[in-house]
Amino acid sequence: MNNDQRLIEVAFPLKQTSLDSVHEKNVRHGHISTLHIWPARRPLAASRAALIATLLPDPGNAEERKQILERLAGRVVTRVKKKKLPDGRIEEQTSVETEGGILHWGRENSDDLNWFRERIREAYGGRAPKVLDPFAGGGAIPLEAMRLGCEVTAVDINPVAWFILKCTLEYPQRLANQRRSLPAFALESREFMEGYFKAKGFKDAALRVQLESLGLNGQEKRTSQPQLPTIRTDVVSVEADLAWHVRAWGWWVLQQAKADLERFYPTVDGKPTVAYLWARTVTCKNCRAIVPLLKTRWLNKKEGKRVVLTVDPNADSTGVIFGIQQDVPMPKGNTVQRKEYDKRIGGGTMSRSGATCPCCSTILTKEDIQHEGQAGRLGTVMTAVVVDGQDRKEYRLPTEDETRLADEAEKELSRVFAEIPFGLPEESVPQGASRASGGSSFTVRLYGLTRWRDIFTPRQLLALGTFVKYTRAVREIMDRQGYPSEWVEAVDAYLAITVDRLADRGSTICTWTVGWDKIGHTFTRFALPITWDFAESVASADSSGGYPGAIEWVAMYVRHAMLSCSTCPSPEVMQSSAISSPKQLFDAIVTDPPYYDAISYSDLMDFFYIWLRRTLQGLSSEIDAGFQLPQSPKWDHERNDGELIDEASRFDGDRQKSKANYEAGMFRAFQACHQALNPDGRLVVVFAHKHPDAWETLVSAIIRAGFVVDGSWPIQTEMGNRTRALSSAALSSSVWLVCKKRPETARPGWDTRVLEEMQEKIILKLRDFWDAGIRGPDFVWAATGPALEAYSKHPIVKKTNEAGQVLSVSEFLRHVRRMVVDFVVGRVLSSNGGAEAVTGLDDVTTYYLLHRYDFGMESAPIGPCILYAVSCGLSDAALTTRYDLLARTGGQAAVEESDEEEATGDGEVEVEEGTSSMVRLKQWNQRKSAGMGYSAAGAPPAPLIDQVHRLMHLWKAGDVSKVDEYLDVKGLGHNMLFHQLLQALIELAAVGSEERALLESISNHVVARGVLPVYPLGLME
């Protein structure tokens, strides 16, 4: 392809891509995230859209561009749906969705996809373009490139990621068009074959025909249904694809493991066990009683089935007696009262200050508990058992037998692990450095859980060991049965992935999800935090966290992947560093690198590494080489290469060194990308963008490595329901930055000329983006890439008035962002019309308007607020303290119980890099500082918003003379910006609110005084 503009450099279906990316989190069957957890996996919709728009040339005319974008992403439509509320009422809810296109989950294999595949090949002269992802992680980008028919190279330094990539891309593509007869044990199992035929759509009599053809005459009675002449009697082939062979061998493993493990999970009263609930224990430092550490005593909180665990001191106060209180009454009163009541009824022994001893009420601080933990003196106690009742989960106390059997598992461990390479997982849990966002991610260590085996109960270890043992046995039997080696490797690899799924739902980090009657994951967020009360699944049972569910999720992914990549070239999956470039040239590099200290990939994923190493050993020499070390590679100081994250523990705690090492490493990785890219190729880099300053460092590294940045699209991938309603305030989780190679002939530029050129070009883009409905922080980000072109087309930009000095990316972007926010504020102040941009409004008021326009007075995610603050030359800290404008409203956005969560119950929790805490604007009457709205003589005038708020206080106090005096001293009557601000604030305030009434009164008063504005826009102050 020649070096003409690509579609992504001109336009992008931002809203549709964001909507479909967010939606993707709700639907799971066959989705990549259900194969194996990997942190920060990007949505397939976003990856697909970015790849298509990068690989296709821009058609050069608006009409054709519009058609392509619609074929790609469909249209945005509003739908009204009825939703049943918990109290039975039906509520109408409006949702914004996409219609058409190929981005939405389920529409990815439509005819339009073939159309795009053909256009892409055409654009590359009839061949498949070569695409590289050097930080491929969980494989979303390469999978989508394969779907588009590209020749893909996926690289990751982490052996777990590399192995996941093989399972995600390589095996499905290799075996997509092959079928083999199911193994004999499967053909002889009525249970298995019934599942097979049912999945193929057979039921009732037709199903019986199929089963009988295999000699599996049922014990079932024939139903009274008449034999219809249309019943399919042709016998369906038992030549099955890879997904079914994974199911079959998974079923085999399950039968073996079940036989060994069954006695450890007794069924009581005929009701199958779903989970055992546990609490860690500590000895009270005062009365020596054994104290259960419980964060909550709620077992179930659903209406009509509210159950709590009761905890009372035993007769001699040496410990506690547990009980189960069924049918806890619903609380009365308003929301706050109900919450308070439930908190009291189900409060645990743990609180922020530590644990309270139920026998003597002594508080054991976190430090006390840590001390006991480090001395190896924390214990565990089984508190309750969840069983499958007739039509719902039931909760009861454990029997003596159950308690005994849980302990007995320990005796079996050495026998089972003797047969497994590397034995019990004694390897250390990583220390993890203290990160900018808080302490280490590995708080388990503080409580003495320092080896990986420590975060599992003996029975969990026994179960995992047993599944590992039989998974390892599969390959030999498959060999004997004549499976080709590529089948043996693939099937056993998926079974190893299934063991990892089991581990994720089978450690003591998993808690009971009270709202959903389910076991949670180890990685509900990317950390290993200590848990006090935890849930243990029945590994072999077909219930929450069990093996049958795990194998099904894996098989569903295999099926989906085979459909997606049956006709594309073989992918190349490499375990290597992005710092060393592959020895070939690529047409596009699309990648999502690690972002500073946001996620400790290798440390966290060592949780899986230790199990994979044990399960996979001996499967192939390549895999053995990948997993030869006891833990995954970190940073190699000698080779100056390794995992690129900002992790100070690798630099003796030196944060500066660690940060500099990360930044230098990223620069080298971008240099490697430059070497690996065709002269007319494109590099697309995904960034989590919480801190603009850190982002700027990486952008300058890209420019230094020889790239021109010419596009940037913010894509939302995460939104709670509440945020979703505020469409203009969307939280964009990532920015996709588009770059091309800078010609070697490019010459240094001069700041004045570069800024002029940027201004000329950007104003047109801003109008386009505004007209395309792009709002909020997205607007700032969308403008950033195109603006950067004027700057980055020069290797350096010199300052005209300062000899020897260069204009930095940060300085340049400061100009860009100010232009952008002035444009937005101009639109806000003039209610979308009138002034193109506003000048002269002070920084704080500009920030206030941007924030208020996007988020109102609601809590807002900190990321966009930092971006706005920086754009206004401020910081979030200054807005909180010095200007008293923002209030912090807590940690991560509260997780709301939504459909989304229900749907993700069995999928993985995808955690994005760059999410964070919340802030909100203070109400005018919460801003009580005596100095607000006044400024010392000679000092710059107080921010205009402070002056308005001061006026509101004065007006409320009722002394008009003071109001007039203030207006006169500040010259507000003549200040056009003041009048515009008043008007904008009135429109932003809620109808009927005191705020609005006050603002209207002040506005009327100012008009009545007859002091008309005499200064043109923006010239006051």
Ligand SMILES: C[S@@+](CC[C@H](N)C(=O)[O-])C[C@H]1O[C@@H](n2cnc3c(N)ncnc32)[C@H](O)[C@@H]1O
């Ligand atoms: C943000 S993640 C990629 C996620 C991926 N886009 C996905 O959708 O799953 C960044 C990846 O970079 C990998 N990584 C870190 N340092 C690396 C290096 N030097 N070379 C190659 N990969 C590296 C990490 O292991 C991690 O998988």
